[in-house]
Amino acid sequence: MIASKVCGPKWPKWIRNGPKLTRPHIHAAIDASLQRLQTDYIDLYQVHWPARATNFFGHLGYEHQPEETGTPIEETLQALAQIVEAGKVRYLGVSNETPWGVMAFLRLAEQKGYPRIVSIQNPYNLLNRAFEIGLAEMACRERVGLLAYSPLGFGVLSGKYLNGRRPEGARLTLYADYFPRYVTELAVERTGKYVALAQQHGLTPAQMALAYVNAQPFVTANIVGATRLEQLRENIDSIGVTLDPVVLEQIEEIHREHANPCP
Numbered sequence: 001m002i003a004s005k006v007c008g009p010k011w012p013k014w015i016r017n018g019p020k021l022t023r024p025h026i027h028a029a030i031d032a033s034l035q036r037l038q039t040d041y042i043d044l045y046q047v048h049w050p051a052r053a054t055n056f057f058g059h060l061g062y063e064h065q066p067e068e069t070g071t072p073i074e075e076t077l078q079a080l081a082q083i084v085e086a087g088k089v090r091y092l093g094v095s096n097e098t099p100w101g102v103m104a105f106l107r108l109a110e111q112k113g114y115p116r117i118v119s120i121q122n123p124y125n126l127l128n129r130a131f132e133i134g135l136a137e138m139a140c141r142e143r144v145g146l147l148a149y150s151p152l153g154f155g156v157l158s159g160k161y162l163n164g165r166r167p168e169g170a171r172l173t174l175y176a177d178y179f180p181r182y183v184t185e186l187a188v189e190r191t192g193k194y195v196a197l198a199q200q201h202g203l204t205p206a207q208m209a210l211a212y213v214n215a216q217p218f219v220t221a222n223i224v225g226a227t228r229l230e231q232l233r234e235n236i237d238s239i240g241v242t243l244d245p246v247v248l249e250q251i252e253e254i255h256r257e258h259a260n261p262c263p
Helices: 023-037 073-085 100-114 130-141 173-178 185-199 205-214 229-240 245-257
Strands: 003-006 043-049 088-095 117-121 145-148 218-221
Touching: 003 023, 023 073, 043 117, 043 185, 073 088, 073 100, 088 100, 100 117, 117 130, 117 173, 117 229, 130 145, 130 218, 185 205, 185 245, 205 229
Parallel strands: 003 043, 043 088, 088 117, 117 145, 145 218
Antiparallel strands: none
């Protein structure tokens, strides 16, 4: 399967003079993607960011901005429908979306006859289970499956950064300033508890974290990442790991102590 994204306003402003998820932007983006991928169509095409002001990383609360001038979702979905009709895309999805945004896409599809979104790509891991608050039920009932990204919290849940370690070439060694939410004092403390739990039950921390994501009924795909072959093998092997009910309950105990320390 080939998947790609059209980027919203959080992406660098120099891309197509500042992306707005308008019809010209989406048509230009899909044609450029097809050219780069050297293919006639893309299986799954997702909107990377909402084209409106809403809560993103580090902000679970919503602060309304009535003066905002973001591209209406209907304009975006209409443009996406056109590229589906043209045979350039088979299925549509969203990413980094909120419950309201998902329902707006679904409502317009039902009312206007546009293609229905089938996926949502949001962060989900043991340190950030914010997806469960409003989107998990929607994903299950509306069959908009989660493509979970950052399932290891940028590798933090593998335990490799504990005790002040910064492995050479690792993401947070190179780019710690870009991803501060996973290296706070609270994030390190919570990670230590999950790592200890995994080791207590004879699991690697990474496999326990990935197996937890795999087990959720609203998850369609677990987007793993690796820089070394042994990491990739460990990630792939997690698909065969079924967590014992005792482990699951102990995970919930840790979660209840301080829910979502890294939203």
